[in-house]
Structure formats: C-alpha cells, structure tokens
Amino acid sequence: MKVFKFGGASVSSAPAIKNVASILEMYPGKKVMVISAMGNTTNELEFLVRSYYKKDQKTAGILQRIKDYHSQIISELGVEQQNLGQVHQLFAVLEERLKRMPSLKFDYEYDQVVCFGELISTAIVSAYLNQNGIPNQWLDVRDSLRTDETYREAVVDWKWSEMLVNNSFTFKGVDLYVTQGFIGSTTTNQTTTLGREGSDFTAAILANLLNAESVTIWKNVPGVLNADPTDFSDTEKLEELSYKEAIELAYSGAKVIHPKTIKPLRNKNIPLFVRPFDFPEQAGTVIKEIGYQLELVPVYILKKKQALVTLSPDDFSFVGIDVLSEVFSFFKSNRIKVNLIQQSAIDLSLCVDEPEVGLESLLMELRKKFDVRYNTGLVLATIRFYNDESLVKMANGREVLMEQKSRRTVRMVLK
Numbered sequence: 001m002k003v004f005k006f007g008g009a010s011v012s013s014a015p016a017i018k019n020v021a022s023i024l025e026m027y028p029g030k031k032v033m034v035i036s037a038m039g040n041t042t043n044e045l046e047f048l049v050r051s052y053y054k055k056d057q058k059t060a061g062i063l064q065r066i067k068d069y070h071s072q073i074i075s076e077l078g079v080e081q082q083n084l085g086q087v088h089q090l091f092a093v094l095e096e097r098l099k100r101m102p103s104l105k106f107d108y109e110y111d112q113v114v115c116f117g118e119l120i121s122t123a124i125v126s127a128y129l130n131q132n133g134i135p136n137q138w139l140d141v142r143d144s145l146r147t148d149e150t151y152r153e154a155v156v157d158w159k160w161s162e163m164l165v166n167n168s169f170t171f172k173g174v175d176l177y178v179t180q181g182f183i184g185s186t187t188t189n190q191t192t193t194l195g196r197e198g199s200d201f202t203a204a205i206l207a208n209l210l211n212a213e214s215v216t217i218w219k220n221v222p223g224v225l226n227a228d229p230t231d232f233s234d235t236e237k238l239e240e241l242s243y244k245e246a247i248e249l250a251y252s253g254a255k256v257i258h259p260k261t262i263k264p265l266r267n268k269n270i271p272l273f274v275r276p277f278d279f280p281e282q283a284g285t286v287i288k289e290i291g292y293q294l295e296l297v298p299v300y301i302l303k304k305k306q307a308l309v310t311l312s313p314d315d316f317s318f319v320g321i322d323v324l325s326e327v328f329s330f331f332k333s334n335r336i337k338v339n340l341i342q343q344s345a346i347d348l349s350l351c352v353d354e355p356e357v358g359l360e361s362l363l364m365e366l367r368k369k370f371d372v373r374y375n376t377g378l379v380l381a382t383i384r385f386y387n388d389e390s391l392v393k394m395a396n397g398r399e400v401l402m403e404q405k406s407r408r409t410v411r412m413v414l415k
C-alpha cells in the first residue's frame with residue numbers, strides 16, 4: 001500500500017485535477033490519497049474566519065467567492081449534480097456555522113471553519129474520480145486522526161489514532177481511499193488542524209500507522225532542489241537525501257516539505273518520494289535511510305518575515321539560564337517560533353518569526369525587565385554544505401546582522 005499526497009497546487013483547477021486522475025491511472029494498486037484544500041482556499045478560509053469572528057459584513061461575500069471558485073472547478077470537471085450531495089452538504093454546514101455567534105476562542109473557531117477547505121476538495125475529487133472510472137472511497141480523516149485540543153497546532157494522539165486508522169482504512173472491497181490532509185479531531189469530536197501546510201505531515205502519519213511501503217508527495221517542482229526556484233534561478237535537483245538531511249532542510253525553512261513529515265517515516269523506514277505532478281514519469285527526489293555522510297552541492301534556504309530581537313536585562317545582570325527560560329516561555333506562550341539565538345554576557349539576541357500583528361504590543365511585556373531593540377523584515381538564510389562562493393552568493397551585498405557557523409551549516413540573519 002502506498003500513500004500519495006496532492007497539495008493545493010495539484011488540485012487548484014479542473015485541468016490539475018484531471019492530471020491527478022491520470023497519475024492515479026499510471027500508478028495502479030492499493031493507495032491512500034491525501035489531499036489539501038484547492039489552490040489558495042486555506043488563505044481564503046482564514047479571511048473568512050477572521051471576518052466572521054469580527055462580525056464583519058464582508059463575511060458573506062468571502063464565502064460566496066470560495067463557493068464560486070469551487071463551483072467553477074466542478075462545472076469544468078463536469079461532475080454531475082447527483083454526485084455532488086456531499087459537497088452541497090458541506091457548504092450548507094459551513095454556512096450554518098457562520099450564522100452562529102462565535103465563541104471567545106479564536107483558535108477553536110479557526111479550526112472549525114478552515115477545515116472545510118480539505119473536506120470540500122476531497123469530496124469534489126472523490127466524486128470526479130468515481131464518475132470517471134477510478135473507484136474510491138471518501139473517508140473523513142477526523143474519524144481516525146485523534147489529537148489533543150491545541151487548536152491550530154494540534155498534537156497527534158498516536159495510540160488512539162493507530163487503532164482508529166487501522167479500523168477505517170481496511171482496504172476491504174476498495175483499493176483507493178481519498179482523505180484530507182491537515183485536519184484531525186479531539187476525543188469530543190471537535191475539529192482540529194495540525195498547523196499550516198500540515199498535509200504532508202498527515203500523509204506521513206497515515207503511512208506510519210498503516211505501515212505503507214512509500215509516500216509520494218506530488219509537487220509543482222522536479223523534486224527537492226538545492227534552493228527554492230522562486231528565489232534562485234540556477235537550481236539543481238537533489239537525487240536523494242537522507243532523512244537527517246531532509247529534516248535539517250525542512251526545519252531550516254525549505255518549504256517543499258513540512259518539517260514534521262520526516263520523523264514518522266524515518267521511524268518506520270518508509271521512503272518519501274518528492275515528484276513533479278507535471279512530469280509524473282520523472283523520478284523526483286527520494287528521501288530514505290542513507291548509511292554514509294552525503295556530500296551535496298550548497299543548499300540555500302531562505303526563511304522570510306523574520307525579526308531580530310535583542311534583550312538586555314535592565315539591571316546589567318548576566319543572561320543566565322533563568323533569563324533564557326523566562327524569555328523562551330514568553331515566546332512560546334505567544335506562539336512565536338524562535339529560529340536562532342546568540343548570547344553574550346548581557347545581550348540575548350533571538351531571530352523569530354515575525355507575528356502578523358507586529359511585535360510592538362507583544363514586546364511591551366518584555367520591556368518591563370529588559371532593554372529591547374529589534375529589527376523586522378529580515379531574512380534568515382541557511383546554507384548547508386557551504387563554501388566561500390556560496391556565502392557571497394547568499395549575502396548578495398546585504399548586511400549580515402548575525403551569523404552562526406558549524407562545520408556544514410551557516411546561518412545568517414540578513415537585512
């Protein structure tokens with residue numbers, strides 16, 4: 001049994017979905033197919049839930065835009081009305097939800113609304129495939145994937161999920177399951193999400209729990225490249241990567257794989273293929289156990305929207321373990337990811353993901369104890385397997401505000 005994951009780009013239009021069908025025909029056999037929301041739908045649903053939460057008049061208009069986008073795809077695919085009952089029902093449930101008063105918990109409301117992207121996309125794709133000679137069963141992954149109640153960043157309950165997943169994905173009388181990435185549910189059946197771009201992670205979870213022979217994530221790139229092609233023009237495809245190398249790249253911000261994807265696969269030694277959906281006959285990149293130390297060309301990773309915050313205790317005391325733990329707790333409780341730190345006697349510098357709401361109001365709390373300085377709009381650049389030439393190429397004349405080097409990796413905060 002194999003797991004195939006199709007992301008937003010691979011189901012963003014009717015021709016894209018027809019291409020998914022042809023990939024399935026090229027690779028017959030037992031499969032679980034994990035699908036994300038179509039195109040930009042998750043971002044649209046984020047607008048929708050924010051508008052709903054603020055009780056903004058724009059809510060109905062945003063919902064209509066989402067409906068129109070999906071209706072257009074349905075009509076171009078020629079899915080017949082009698083096969084669309086579930087899609088209509090999902091939109092009706094979403095509409096009903098938006099009529100209710102939101103609770104005070106935004107993160108909870110977020111998950112209850114944003115999940116519809118994946119539910120609707122899978123319902124459409126499943127109906128289209130069934131109508132076109134690719135029999136499959138749609139499964140609501142929320143019935144199998146149990147999580148805790150950390151809305152928007154839910155933590156998987158592996159024990160529960162193992163039992164439920166194996167009860168649902170039995171392959172009795174069916175070779176293909178179509179299910180959702182990114183979403184799960186609590187023991188009280190409240191919907192949760194696993195964090196943005198979490199569908200790759202879902203594919204890895206299901207593969208682990210079902211002991212799949214491999215996972216393939218179909219992307220709009222030839223495989224894992226040595227840089228994001230939207231930032232660099234001269235990229236090279238990496239033929240193979242070890243799990244360790246892949247996790248380093250994903251953690252440093254290489255958007256092509258969600259960082260949580262690797263561990264469930266590595267723990268069961270399941271290979272991960274990253275392959276181009278436009279050229280499905282091409283091999284792409286394989287990520288697997290590799291027993292020797294890889295020597296690769298320099299790999300460039302840019303993590304954008306970064307802020308560099310420097311804290312100095314007001315009373316000139318040293319930055320000790322207490323200060324570190326207080327500062328880390330502060331960022332954790334505000335859900336801000338710390339990506340790099342550097343410390344001197346009385347300065348602590350942290351490179352963090354810049355929050356959407358800005359930093360100023362958040363840092364008020366820290367100003368009570370620290371002298372706070374910060375820069376925003378920065379880039380955290382990582383080079384694995386760096387050499388002198390790659391350092392110059394990466395900085396590209398920009399000011400380096402902070403730098404850390406190890407034998408294989410250099411990290412720079414660039415202005």
Ligand SMILES: Nc1ncnc2c1ncn2[C@@H]1O[C@H](COP(=O)(O)OP(=O)(O)O)[C@@H](O)[C@H]1O
Nearest residue numbers: 007008009221223224225227228230254255256
């Ligand atoms: N090292 C890399 N190799 C390939 N693609 C990369 C890399 N780093 C970032 N990317 C970006 O990842 C994108 C694919 O990931 P993503 O948009 O999350 O796909 P999907 O949503 O379809 O699963 C590519 O379009 C590319 O811009």
Ligand SMILES: N[C@@H](CC(=O)OP(=O)(O)O)C(=O)O
Nearest residue numbers: 007008036042196197198199
């Ligand atoms: N739709 C979700 C989950 C996801 O993984 O999407 P994609 O596979 O398109 O990155 C998101 O956009 O965050």
